[in-house]
Amino acid sequence: MTGVSEPLDSTKPDAPALVSLAPGMALWPWAALRGAGFPAQDALRLAAPTAASAADTWLASGLETPGDALRTAFDSDLLGISAALRSLAGESHLREALLWQNRHAYKTGVEPLAALPATARNSKARQRERLVASYVQRYSTKNDTIGFFGPVGWARLSPSNEGLRWTPGQRLVSRRAVYFETWCLDALSAALARDASLRHWAPPRLLPYFRLEGHVLHGPMPTPVELSPEQALLLSRCDGSASAASIARELTAGDSPAFASQDEIFTALEQAVGFGVLVWGWEVPLVIRPEVVLRGALMAIEDADARARALAPLERLERARAGVEAAAGTPTALDAAVAELEAVFQEVTGAPPTRAAGQTYASRTLIYEDCARDGDLVLGAPVIGRLGAVLELVLTGARWLVGEVTRGTRAGLDALFDRLSEGGAPVSLTALQLAFVQGLKDPASEAELMPVAKAVAEHRRRWRELFALEPEVRRQTRTVDSLRPRVLEAFGEVGPAWRSRWHASPDVMIDAASEEAVRAGDYQLVLGELHLCNSISSLFVEQHPAPEELFALAERCASGADVVPVFPKSEWSQRTLPCLFPRDSLYYLSGQEPPPQPGARALRVGDMVVERRDGTLEVLDRVSGRRFGLMEFMAVFLEQRCASIFDLALADDYSPRVTVDGVVVARERWSAPASELGFAGLTDPMAQWLEARRWQQGLGIPRFAFFKVATERKPCFVDFDSPLLVEMMAKLVRRTAEASPASRVQFSEMLPDPEHLWLTDAAQRRYTSELRLVCEMS
Template sequence: MTGTGGAVDGWFPRPVRRAGATWQLYCLPYAGASASAFRRWPAAFGAEVEVVPVKLPGREGRYAEPLTLDPVAMADAIVADAGPRFALYGHSLGARLGYEVTRVLVERGDRLPERLFVAAGRPPDERGDGPLDNIAGLPRDQLVARVVAAGGMPAELLDAPDLIDLLLPVLRADLAWLEAYRYEPRPPLPVRVTTFAGESDVAVPPGQLAGWQRHTDAGLRAHRVPGGHFFLHDTLDRLAALIRADLHTARTGGMPSHAAPRRPAGHRVPLGETGWSVWRDALLRGTGFPAAGLDRFAAPDLAATADPLIKLDPQRAVTDAGFVAAYQQAVERGSQVAAELAADPLLREAVGWQNRNALTGLDHLLPGRGTGRPSKRRERETALIRYWQRYCGKNDTIGFFGPTCWVTVDPELPEVAVVEPGSGLTRRRRVHYETWALDAYAQRLADDPATRRWLPVVVSPEIHWDGRLAYRPAQPPVPLSAAAAAVLSAADGRPAVEVVAELSTAPESALRRDEDGYLLLDGLVRQGLLRWGADLPLHPDAESVLRLRIAAIGAEPERSAAQRGLDRLDAARDAVAAAAGDPDALRDALGALAETFEAVTGQPAQRRAGQTYAGRALCYEDTDRDLSVVFGRPLQDELAGPLDILLRAARWLTVALADAYGQALHELYRELAAEPGPVRLSDLWYLAQGPLWGGGDRPVDAVAAQFAARWAGLFGATGDGPVQRSAAELAPAVAAAFPAEAPGWSAGFVHSPDLQICATDVAALRRGDYRVVLGEMHVAWPTFDCAVFTEWHRDADALRTALAADLGPGRVRLLYPPDWPRHTGRVAHSLADADDVHLGVAPGPVAGIGGHVPASGMLVEERDGALVATDPAGRQRPLVEVFSALLAMHAVDGFKLLAPAEHTARLSIDRLVVSRETWRTTVDRSGLAAARGDAARYLAVRRWRAELGLPERVYVKVDTEIKPFFVDLTSPQYAVALCNAARGARTRAGRDVPVTVTEMLPTPDECWVPDAAGQRYFSELRLQITDAEAIDG
C-alpha cells in the first residue's frame, strides 16, 4: 500500500492528491453503485476538501475481484491513504459500511475520522421493511422495478436489458450483505456523527435516523434535505454546503460544555477594546410608509388658538368663537386627509392584509361618501389613524409595510455607513399559511378514520413512561396495561397503521386485531398520553410537513382526496400572493381563500377575533427590503463605550436573576423533596409558575428594583432636564455597581440591543451628524433566532452554526404549546442545533422533533449545594439552564434603567440616549376619559399636555393595550383617538389604569433610511453582541 499520490491497491480513483486540501472526505456508495456515484462531488467542495470516492471490489476497474464488502480491508486502505484530517461519508449501504469502518478503527486503536456523515441509512441496530429492504432475492423484473421507483436507477435503463444484467449481480450482492448483517452491541463511537435524511425518502424516512444518537458519545447533528432516498444527486449543492460547514466547525475546534463555548471564526468582530464582539450580520427593521406621513394630521394653528383657552372654564373655552371656527377648519382638513388616505392603494393593501373587513370602513371615508352620522365618520377616522400611525412610525416586521433587511457590520469600512437603496421598497415577497389554518385542514383529514390511520402517532411531549407507569405534570402517575405500555414504546412518530401492525404481532401487546389496536390508540389519546394526527410543528415548515404527511398516506382514494383539498387551498393562497400591489384583487383573493378554507375544513376562516399579534388570519405576507447597508468602523467605535456600560449591566442582571430564581426554586424543591419519591421537573415546573408569573411579590420584581437603584446611583440626581454622562466617567463605577464575570446561564452570552439612529438623511449620517437611541435591550435573547428574520438571510445554516458556536451544544429549548401567548409559527425559533434539547412541559406538536425530553422524565436533585436536572439518558444540566428560556423573558422586561416615577429625564451616555424622557399618570388623573364632545376632548388633551409639559409628538402606552401608539397632540383626530383609548381603558379596568407617555425620538425629520424616490423611513438597527470576554475568561 501507498499513502502518497496514487491509488492504494486500486481503492481510490485519484491520479494525484489535491494540493492544499485540508480534508480528505472518503465516500462510500449505496447498493449497486461505486465510485462514479460521486463523480460530480469534487467540483462542489472547493479546494479545502478533497473528495475521495471509494472503489469497492467487483465493480468499476475491479471486476476481476470477488464481490465482497470487507470493512477491515476498507479501513486499512483509508488509513493508509488519508492525510492528517479525514472524514467518512456513506450513503444508504455506505452508511452501514462507514459505521463498520469506524468501528474497526476504534477497536484497534487506529486513527479515527473526525466526522462520520451517514445519509439515508438506518442505525446499525435497526432493521427495516421499506421498499428497498429484503429485496435481494426478488425476481429480476420486480427487483428492477423497486429500484427504479425509488430513484436508484434511471427509468431509461428498462430499455437496456444488457446493462441491467451487468449491474444486477453487484446490486444483489450488496443487498444480500445488508440483509445478512447482524448488529453486535458495542460502545458508542467516540466520533461525531452527522446524519442526512431526504425529506421525501420513503425507503428510510427521516425519523428513522434519530437512532444514530445511540451510537455516538461525541455528539449528533441531524439535517433534512429535499429529495428522496438518492438525494445525493439532486441536492448536491445543499449537501456539500452542509458538509463543508460541518468540517469547518471541526477545524475550528470542539465545544465541550456551556462553560467553555468555542470562540467562533469570522461571524463576529470586536466591539472596540471592550471585550464584547458584534456579529457581522445585523438587522435593520423599518417601516413601509414614509416617516413624513405622521405629520399629515398635524394642526399646529389649532393648537395655537386653543392653548390660551385651557385655563378658562371648560364650558366657556369650548364655545369660544375663534376656537370653534379653528376647530371646525382643522377637523375638515383632517377629514380631507383621511379621505385621501382611504383611497391610497398602498394603505388599502396594508389594511386588507390585517383586517379585510376594515376596508368597508375605509370605503365610507372615500371622497363623495360623506353621508351618515358624524360620530360614525369620526369612529372610522380613528380606526384609520390607528393603522396609519403604525405603518408610518412603528418598526414592526410585518408584510410590505414592515420589511426585513439584513445588513452588514464591517470594521474595515472607514465610513459610518454605505447605503444603497434599490429600485423599489421590497426585493422579494412571500405568502405563508398561518400554522393554525394548516392545523385545521389536518384535523379535517384526521376526522376520517381511514385517513387518520396513516397519520403519525407519538407520545405527548410532556409525558414520560417507565415500565407500567406514565408520568404527567402535576398529576398522579397513570397505570398502564401491558398493551398500553407496548403502544407508548412503539409510538415514535410512525403512521398509526405501522404501529398497529407491529403491535398485532408483538406478544407483549396482547392485541390480535388491528381494530383493537386503533381503539387502544384512541383511548390513550383521550387520556392525554398520545398525539395522533398530522402533528404539524409551530413553524413555517408546517406546510412542507403537511405535504409529507399526505404523501405518506398509503391508501386510495384517501391520499388523492387529501391532496385535492390541499391543492384547492394552495390555488387560493397562490391567488392571494399574485394579488400583491392590487388592493381590490387582494380583497377578492382573501375572500376566495376564506370561502375555500371554510369549504374544505368546515371551520371559520378567522380565529381570536379582536386580538392583536395573534396570527388571526389564514395567511400572511413577509417581505425583504430592497436596500443595502454596510455600517463601518466609526459607528462601532462611537457605540463601543456606551454599549459596554449597558452590556456589563445586562451581564449582572442575568446573574442576579439566576441567583434570585435559584433560591426560589430551591425553596420549592425542598417542599417537594419532603414528600416520598423523587422530585420530577414537571412538578417543580408547575409550582414555579407562581414566582415566575404570579401576581404577588416575585423575584424578578426585587431584582428589577435593585437594578434601577444601581443605575440611579450611577447617574446621580437627575432633576428635570436631560442628563448627560460619558462612558469614561461611568466605567469605574459600573464595575463596582454591576460586578459579574460571566452570565447567569448559557444564553446570557448573547444580547440584542435595538438602536435607532437619528440623522436627517444619509449624508448627515455619513458626515457623523447623528445620535443614537436605545430602543430595547433584549438581554440573554439571541433575537436573530426567529423564522421571520432567517427566511431572508442568505445563509441561515451559517447563522445556526454561529449561534451554536457562541452558546454551546445541548441548549435547552422550550417546546412551546400552541396556545402560548403571541407565539406563532411566524416568530418560531429557527436556528435550533441538532444537539439542542427540546423540553416538553405541555401538550404540543412533537412528531419529527429530535432530542425532545419530557419534563416529567427529568429528575431534580441537589448536588454540592446546587440543583441539577437529570434526563432519562443520564445527562445532567444545572436547573437554571432548564429554566433559562423563562428567565430570559424576565431579563428583557427587567432591563429598565429607571424606576417608575411621574417624570424621568432623558439619560444619555456619550451620543447614545439610553432612556427617553417619560411621564406617568393614570386615566383618571389625565382627565381624558371624562371629557364629552370632540371639541372638549381636544381642549382636555391640550390642558393635559400643558400640565405635564409634554412635547407635541409623543408615544402613549395605556396599560390595557399591548403596544404604545403615536399621538400628535396638535391634531383633533389624534385627540379623539387618545380620549377614546382612555375611556375604553376606564370602562374595562377602572380609573387607575396607568398611562405612560414617552418623548418621540427620533422624530420624522430625523429619519435617514431612504428609498429610490428620496422618501425617508423610521428604522432601528438590531445588533447581536456576544460576551467574548466571559467566553475566553
C-alpha cells in the same frame, strides 16, 4: 477601540467575525433593520396646522373663551383632516395593508369612507375616520415588523470610516412571501383525522409527560396505573414515528398475536386518546413553513388512494395561497384571492377562516405576508464606535441584572426541590416545573422562586444613584469616562448567567436628518429597548440574505448542545419564535406540541428526574443516562420571561433626557394618573383638544410623543397638533381610568422626530426605523 475582531471562539471558522466591545462582549456583524412601511408624512396629514397656531395664540393670551377665528380655523382644519383620511382610504398601500390584516375593517370602514365626501360628518363617518387614522398612525410611526407595511431590512457592521451608507432600492420591498398560519394547517389536519379511513394512517404518540415502566404507566395522576401486557405493548409502539395501521399490522401478526384484530387496536388507541394519554393524527409543529412538514407526513401514507385523498385538500390550499401571492400589490385582485382562499379553507375543513376577533397580535387570519426591505445598509466604525463605548456600560448593568435573577432563581429552585423531595429523593422534572410555574402565579411565592422584581428595583436604584440627576434640568449629559468607574463599582460583581454565553439585543435609533448628516457626524444615537435575549426571531431570519451566517453565529456561541423547549402554540406564533439555536440542540418535550421536525433529537419530560449531586441540582434522563444542569432546562424560559425587564427608569413622575457621549440612554418621559387627565372626559372636540394642549404645554411634552395605557399592549403615537389623534388618545385614557382608576399613563418624547428620519425610499420619503443588534456575552 471598537472594530471587527476575531471571533470569541475561533474553533468554528465558518461564522463571520464579531465586533468587539470589551472583554466578554461582542456584537454580531449583522443588525436587523426594523422600519415602518408607510412614510411618516402620512401621519402628519392628520394635523391641524392653522388651528394649532391659533390655539397657541389663544392659550398665550389668557382669555377665557376662544374666539370665532379659532373656531373657524378648527372647523376648517377638521374638514382638511377628513379629506386627507378619505384620500388615504382610497390609496392602494393602505387598502392593501388592511386587506392583509383585517378584511372586515377594510369592507366596513375603509371602502365606505373612501366613497364619502369630506363634508359627511355623522357618527358613522367619524367612526370610520378613527379606524383609518388608527392604522395610519400605526403603519407610519411604529417599527412593527409585518408585511410590506413593516418590512425587514438588514445592516452589515463594517470597519469602514463612513458612519453609514444607505442605498435604497427602486421599490419599497425586494421580496414578498406568503405564509400559512400554523392554526390553518392544524384545522386541516384535524379535518383529515375525522375521516376514520384516513386516520388509520396517522401516527399515534404517547404524550411526553407519561412514561412506561414495564406494565406501569407513570404520569400526572395521583397514582401510577397498572396496564395489561397488551396495553403496555401498544403504548410502547406509540412514539410518533409509525402509523396506527403499521402498528396494527405488527401486533396482529404471527401465531400468537397480542390483539385479535386491527379494529381492536384502533379502538384501544381511541380510548387512550380519550384518557389524554395519546395524540393521534398528523401533528403540525410550530415552524415557518408548516405545510411542508404536513406534506411530508401525508406523503408517508402507504396506501396510494388514502395518500391522494389526504393530499388533495392541502394542494387546494396551496394553490389558493399561490393565487394570493400572485395578487399581492393589487388590492382588488388581492381581495378576491383572499376570499377564494377562505372559501377553499371552509370547504376542506368546515371551520371559519378567522379566529380571535379583536385581538391585535393573535394570528387571526389564514395567512400572513413578510417582506424584505429593498436597499443596502452598512454601519461603519464611527457609528459603531460611538455606540460601543456606551453600550459597554449599559451591558455591564444588564449582565449584573441577569446574574441577580439567575442567582435568585437557583436559590428558589433549591428551596422548591427541598419541599418536594422526600428525604433528598429525586423529584420528577414534571412535578418541579409544574410547582415552579404555579408558584409564579402567586406574588408572594414568585418573589421567592424568581425574584425578578427585587432585582429590577435594585438595578434601577443603582443606575439612579450613579447618574445623580440634577432636579429640573430637562437635558442632562454625562461622559463614558466619568461613568465607567461608577458603573464598575455598582455592577462589577457578576453573578452566574442562565447560560455560560448569553445574548442581549439592544434596539438603537439614529437621530439624523439624512445619511449625509450621519457621515458628517451630525447625529445622535438613541437607545430603545434592551432585550435580555437574542430577539432575532424566525421572521427576521427568514428575510436574511444569508441565514446560514446567523446559524453559524449561534453555533459558535454554544458551549454544547442547547436544551430547547418546544414552544406552545398558545403562547407563540411561528413569526416570533426563537430559532437561532445550534443545529444539534435537544428539543425538550413537555406539552402536547410535537418536535419541529420528524426525527429531531428530543427529550421527554416524563423521562426526567431532578437530583441533587454535590450540592447542585441536575436533571437525569432515565432513558439515556445523560445528565444536565437544571438551569439548562430553565435557560430559555428565563430568557423569555426576563426579555424586557431592563429599563433605565431614572425617575418616577418625570425623567429627563440623559445623553452619554452622543448616545441618548434615556428619553424624556412623563407619567400621570389616568384619572387626573381631565381633558379626556370633555365631550366637545375643540374644548377637549384645547385643554389637552394646555396640559401638554404645561408639562413640556413635545408635539410628537408616544403614550402607553394599561389597556393597550403597545405604545400609541400622538401628534398634539391633531385634534383627531388627541381625541383617540383621550378615549383610551378614559377607558383606562374607568377600568383601573389607579393606573397611570406614560408619555415619552418621539426621538427621532419626523424631521430627523434618515431612512428614505427612492422617492426620498422618510420612514421611522430602528436597528436591532445582537451582543454576545460570556
